Amino acid sequence: MIDMPKKNVLSFQLDPKLFEPATDEEKAQQVNLRPSVSFFKDAMKRLSKNRIAMICLCLIVIISLIAAIVPSVYPYTYTEQDVTRKNMEPFKYSAKEQAKIDKGEKIFPHIMGTDSLGRDYAIRVIYGTRISLLVGLVASVIVVIIGILYGSISGYFGGRVDLIMMRIVDIIYSLPDVLIIILLSVAIRDFVSTSTNQLILKLGSGMISIFIVFGLLYWVGMARQVRGQILSIKEQEYVLYARSCGASPSRIIRKHMIPNCVSVIIITAALQIPSAIFTESFLSFLGLGVSIPMPSLGSLASEARQALVSYPFLLVFPAVTIFLIVLSFNLLGNGLRDAFDPKLRS
Amino acid sequence: MNSKFAVYTLKRLLLALLTIFLVIAITFFTMHAIPASPFSSEKARSDAVIAALEAKYGFDKPVPVQFVNYLKNILHFDFGLSTGWVGCTVADLISDAFYYSARIGFTAGISALILGVCLGAAAALNRGSFLDQLVQVVTTALVSLPSFVMATLLLLIFGLKLKLLPTLGSQPGGMILPTLSLMLSPTAYVTRLTRSSMLDVMGQDYIRTARAKGVKNSKLIFKHALKNSLSPVITYAGPMMANILTGSMVVENIFSVPGLGRLFVNSMLRTDYMMIMGVTIFLATLIVLMNFLSDVLYKVVDPRIQFE
Numbered sequence: 001m002i003d004m005p006k007k008n009v010l011s012f013q014l015d016p017k018l019f020e021p022a023t024d025e026e027k028a029q030q031v032n033l034r035p036s037v038s039f040f041k042d043a044m045k046r047l048s049k050n051r052i053a054m055i056c057l058c059l060i061v062i063i064s065l066i067a068a069i070v071p072s073v074y075p076y077t078y079t080e081q082d083v084t085r086k087n088m089e090p091f092k093y094s095a096k097e098q099a100k101i102d103k104g105e106k107i108f109p110h111i112m113g114t115d116s117l118g119r120d121y122a123i124r125v126i127y128g129t130r131i132s133l134l135v136g137l138v139a140s141v142i143v144v145i146i147g148i149l150y151g152s153i154s155g156y157f158g159g160r161v162d163l164i165m166m167r168i169v170d171i172i173y174s175l176p177d178v179l180i181i182i183l184l185s186v187a188i189r190d191f192v193s194t195s196t197n198q199l200i201l202k203l204g205s206g207m208i209s210i211f212i213v214f215g216l217l218y219w220v221g222m223a224r225q226v227r228g229q230i231l232s233i234k235e236q237e238y239v240l241y242a243r244s245c246g247a248s249p250s251r252i253i254r255k256h257m258i259p260n261c262v263s264v265i266i267i268t269a270a271l272q273i274p275s276a277i278f279t280e281s282f283l284s285f286l287g288l289g290v291s292i293p294m295p296s297l298g299s300l301a302s303e304a305r306q307a308l309v310s311y312p313f314l315l316v317f318p319a320v321t322i323f324l325i326v327l328s329f330n331l332l333g334n335g336l337r338d339a340f341d342p343k344l345r346s
Numbered sequence: 347m348n349s350k351f352a353v354y355t356l357k358r359l360l361l362a363l364l365t366i367f368l369v370i371a372i373t374f375f376t377m378h379a380i381p382a383s384p385f386s387s388e389k390a391r392s393d394a395v396i397a398a399l400e401a402k403y404g405f406d407k408p409v410p411v412q413f414v415n416y417l418k419n420i421l422h423f424d425f426g427l428s429t430g431w432v433g434c435t436v437a438d439l440i441s442d443a444f445y446y447s448a449r450i451g452f453t454a455g456i457s458a459l460i461l462g463v464c465l466g467a468a469a470a471l472n473r474g475s476f477l478d479q480l481v482q483v484v485t486t487a488l489v490s491l492p493s494f495v496m497a498t499l500l501l502l503i504f505g506l507k508l509k510l511l512p513t514l515g516s517q518p519g520g521m522i523l524p525t526l527s528l529m530l531s532p533t534a535y536v537t538r539l540t541r542s543s544m545l546d547v548m549g550q551d552y553i554r555t556a557r558a559k560g561v562k563n564s565k566l567i568f569k570h571a572l573k574n575s576l577s578p579v580i581t582y583a584g585p586m587m588a589n590i591l592t593g594s595m596v597v598e599n600i601f602s603v604p605g606l607g608r609l610f611v612n613s614m615l616r617t618d619y620m621m622i623m624g625v626t627i628f629l630a631t632l633i634v635l636m637n638f639l640s641d642v643l644y645k646v647v648d649p650r651i652q653f654e
Contacts, residue, residue, distance in 0.1 A: 170361060171361065171364060171365055171368065174361065174362070174365045174634055174637055175365060175368065175369065175372075175630075176369070176588055176592070176629065176630045176633045176634070178592040179369075179592070179626050179629055179630055179633075180369075180372065182610075182614070182626075183372070183373060183376055183377075183622070183626055184376060186614055186617075186622060187376040187377065187379060187380055190380060274490070278492055281492055281494070282492060282493070282494065282592075282596065285492075285494040285596055286595060286596060286599075286611055286614075287615075288614070298492075298494065301494060301495060301498060302494070304498075305498060305600070308498070308501070308502050308506060309502075309506045309507075312502060315498055315499075315502065319495045319498070319499065322492060322495065323487075323490055323491055323495065326490040326491075326492070327486070327487065327490035330486070330489065330490050331486070
């Protein structure tokens with residue numbers, strides 16, 4: 001300890017000699033008894049208490065796992081046709097298959113029956129589910145990336161930049177998206193059918209135009225939400241402090257603002273997924289979605305109309321699947337909103 | 347207040363007109379990016395006819411000139427000649443089909459609004475009751491059903507299995523099923539909106555004041571609560587009409603209603619580019635105008651909302 005002479009008798013300067021170092025026991029008292037809970041962890045805890053949302057989350061995980069794993073281990077493929085087993089009801093076997101079973105061979109049952117070309121229906125529904133989930137995933141990724149970039153730039157810089165950027169958003173917001181998707185898919189139909197790229201051929205003009213339109217139009221809702229959030233965060237003291245320390249705008253946006261917009265981003269993205277899935281199935285129903293023979297839940301439902309009275313199960317399976325997917329995403333989105341929205345915190 | 351309102355309306359109108367112009371431009375230029383000529387369909391036409399048509403619609407001129415011509419023609423409601431339906435103009439086909447779509451769409455939209463507001467208000471006023479829970483479950487399910495699933499299920503159950511209602515739009519009473527399939531999910535949405543907004547309003551201080559002053563219950567609900575909880579419903583009315591219009595594409599196909607949606611899908615199957623352009627622009631204009639109306643009406647109904 002340094003011995004410092006007192007400058008003045010009346011000085012408030014403290015005499016270090018009067019102090020002694022804290023013992024370990026005293027130090028231990030200063031340690032927080034409870035670990036600090038971050039906002040994210042807190043919200044997750046609230047979400048895990050919401051039973052409906054958790055059931056939906058489990059359902060989504062199960063459906064995603066089935067869609068991801070089952071096609072690689074399943075004994076049938078989605079293109080394998082067999083005219084001897086047309087339009088069979090679930091768990092029925094054709095005469096040919098029955099003969100094989102009688103001989104002692106094992107035949108995997110057609111869990112959801114077969115369609116009018118004798119293709120196993122379960123695997124087609126699973127591939128359709130894959131398409132739906134893929135569309136939802138891609139949509140949310142596109143929406144999150146473009147929406148955050150656009151919204152945060154507009155909100156951070158404000159003024160004239162904000163005005164112009166938000167006018168553009170207003171215009172895009174009022175464009176009828178489904179009509180533009182249909183228009184694009186008609187326009188690029190020729191291009192896609194003559195393409196040599198396997199991926200493009202497999203996806204078909206509908207899917208590609210859906211992705212293009214997501215990139216062009218769907219992010220405006222997210223951009224608006226993020227901008228609104230950034231506008232209020234901008235006025236906070238910690239942003240002022242960061243700026244006075246000389247942090248660059250990109251650092252302030254990345255490190256200080258976006259982490260504080262997470263709740264808005266999660267809620268908006270979760271509620272965007274079902275609407276993307278809806279759009280894809282709608283287009284496939286009209287015959288503008290994925291190219292045949294790749295199935296989609298919409299195109300399966302559309303094909304089922306041809307023999308609706310005789311084979312209603314061909315409609316029921318894809319219809320129930322899409323209903324379950326959209327319902328669970330909707331309810332999970334509501335749960336996330338309740339968990340993350342600070343206004344509703346009690 | 348009034349001048350502010352006028353400025354707001356004017357701004358919105360300009361935005362709507364700009365959007366319509368953009369839709370026309372997008373439609374025109376995407377369709378012209380396709381290499382095929384609009385008259386190169388399989389339907390045989392003599393060379394003289396094609397030459398005359400190309401001269402009339404100026405397909406020999408550069409694309410920007412064609413665009414200006416197309417814009418001028420649209421102002422006279424001339425969308426060109428259909429190539430899929432020989433001898434018909436696009437405008438005639440659209441106006442014929444619009445009658446059916448408007449009938450179904452208008453009925454569906456109005457019934458969805460009325461039914462949704464009533465159900466939502468009833469659920470909110472009896473919060474936690476059996477009715478409320480039933481409404482919650484049913485509406486959650488209904489908003490998760492795509493229009494084509496709804497329409498096909500209704501067709502299967504009421505039309506084919508129970509044989510209660512006709513399945514073709516041309517039969518008497520044939521408009522019931524398509525209207526039902528179009529209105530159910532908007533009804534569910536309006537119900538949810540009304541319910542949450544009504545719950546919000548019922549918790550406000552002025553409702554308690556009115557009740558303390560002894561306002562009759564019916565007057566309290568209709569004059570104080572319901573009127574103030576309608577603004578979210580009105581903002582939804584525009585997008586709802588857009589949903590109904592796009593939904594009619596599948597529903598009209600399923601029930602064979604000769605409306606706009608069916609015309610649109612058929613024109614895509616026949617690769618009738620003039621028709622696709624015409625219907626897209628017509629539908630988009632309708633949607634944009636509906637959104638404009640609901641935006642303006644929103645401000646009229648709720649004067650508390652600030653003008654930008």
